[in-house]
Amino acid sequence: MTSDMSGSRRRFLTGAGVLPLVAIAGRAEAQEAPPVSPFTAFSIDPREPDLVMPLWPEGKMPGGPVPAITETIDDQWDTAGLRYRVGVHVTRPTIAYFAPANPSGAAVLICPGGGYSRVGIDREGYECARWFASLGIAAFVLRYRLPADRWGAGAAVALQDAQRAMRLIRVGGAGRWRVDPKRVVVMGGSAGGHLAGSLCVKVYDRTYAPIDEADRLLTRPDGAILLYPVVSMGPAGHAGTRLALLGPSPSASDMTAWSLDGPLPGITPPIxxxxxxxDRVVPVDQSLALFAAVRASGGVIDLHLFDEGAHGLGFRGDPAWPMSDWPTLARKWLVRNNLA
Structure with a gap:
């Protein structure tokens, strides 16, 4: 499905101002207005994707058999009056494309969190995509299949979708967009951070048989932005994510295979x-373990720890928290690495 950007939306993307809070007044009469920050505008902005594209040709999606599930969208509004859609029982994985007004050639694949049993759409998804698009970066939000639904491919089903998405972005989506295939970043939060991290470290894993020319391309991102990621599938990891990904009784070998804190390949991209x-959901020790693993492999990683903050904040954090300004730091990192 496609939709054209209106003139007002294009002006928003190219302007430097913050969208007035009155824009959500009609939805939030009985709710608190969200705290004002330079990034609140991207949570409020109603822009939807310019294109939503299926990952797999009809009848060629790997990972079966398909579980007996029906895909639904849980569409809610949070207490600040911001939309909060979540995909449940995904059976038709997609990438949602947000076209930049002034393309730089760079691109980002966004993997929202949800514990591998749900997948975010707005928070950590569309909101981040609008921000990337405002920087001139082509943004793609992945709606991936969920291992908790117990697909035939098990834990690999989400990674199949992420690998396929990375390839489609690089090949140009059959002419629908143009990006530099050497400047494609992945971003993910929480379980989406685990998926994004898996894309970075499982660079030699072939999770499905090639189905077309796109599958000849590499899946390794050129950089990764990871927010409060799940890293370990061991006893010290996040129990809910481990259950969704690996089931109630995972083997030691499976927990090791799907953890990101062991020996890493030397070609892991900058992180x-x-x-x-x-963080009350995913302990900070997870990121410390990843930091140590990347360092041990000789890789490059920027680690930002904040005393105050929250899990899953995306662009919705308290503007008084230094952590809420993570996009400013991320933009500097992107520019420094020629990824913006």
Whole structure:
């Protein structure tokens, strides 16, 4: 499905101002207005994707058999009056494309979180895509299949989708966009951070048989932005994500295979990593373990730890928290690495 950007939306993308909070007044009469920050505008902006594209040709999606599930969208509004859509039981994985007004040639694949049992759409998804597009970066939000639904491919089903998405971005989506295939970043938060991290470290894994020319391309990103990621599938990891990904009784070998804190390949791309010290969902030790693993492999990683913050904040954090300014740090990192 396609939709044209309106003139007002294009002006928003090219302007430097913040969208007035009155824009959500009609939805939030009985709710608190969200705190004002330079990034609140991207949470409020109603722009939807310019294109939503299926990952797999009809009848050629790997990972079966398909579980007996029906895909749905849980469409809610949070207490600040911001939309909060979540995909459940995904059976038709897609990438949602946000076209930049002034393309730089760079691109980003966004993997929202959801514990591998749900996948975010707005927070950590469309909101981040609008921001990337405002920087001239072509943004693609991945709606991936969920291992918790117990697909035939098991834990690999989400990684199949992420690898396919990276290839489609690089090949140009059959002429629908143009990006530099050597400047494609991946971003993910929480379980989406684990998926993005898996894309970075499982660079030699062939999770499905090639089905077309796109599958000849590499899946390794050129950089990664990871927000409060799940890293370990061991006892110290996030129990809910481990259950969704590997089931109730995972083997030691499976837990090792799907953890990101062991020996890493030397071609792991540069990583930008953000975590709150007092994260109540995914302990900061997860990011510290990833930092140590990347360092041990000789890789490059920027680690940003914040005393105050919250898990899953995306662009919706309290503007008084230094952590809420992570996009400013990320932009500097992107520019420094020629990825913006």
């Amino acid at each position: 930008f990593l953000v975590h709150a010290v007092h």
